[in-house]
Amino acid sequence: MLARVVEFEGVSSARLAEMQQEMQGTELPEGVSAKEFVVLHDADAEKAVVVMFFDNEADYESSDAVLNAMPTDETPGRRTSVTKYDVAVHETL
Numbered sequence: 001m002l003a004r005v006v007e008f009e010g011v012s013s014a015r016l017a018e019m020q021q022e023m024q025g026t027e028l029p030e031g032v033s034a035k036e037f038v039v040l041h042d043a044d045a046e047k048a049v050v051v052m053f054f055d056n057e058a059d060y061e062s063s064d065a066v067l068n069a070m071p072t073d074e075t076p077g078r079r080t081s082v083t084k085y086d087v088a089v090h091e092t093l
Contacts, residue, residue, distance in 0.1 A: 002087060003085045004052045005050070008077035009077055011046050011077035013043045032063040
């Protein structure tokens with residue numbers, strides 16, 4: 001399993017609430033095959049981290065290309081980094 005970890009700055013609570021409403025009841029963008037995702041938000045610092053999980057390298061690479069091509073108005077804020085990680089441990093308690 002792989003994780004795509006993206007950090008954003010300039011993410012207000014209002015922007016995050018707006019995105020949550022837009023995403024409710026919708027599917028991931030076409031071409032994105034994440035199995036799970038988590039959004040972390042530090043409202044005081046106006047920063048967010050989005051972690052998306054993928055089953056394999058092919059799913060990661062094709063999804064990464066789609067996500068990198070997204071218009072900036074469809075993201076939470078200014079993207080500051082994108083990092084690929086191998087998922088060493090993943091548990092749901």
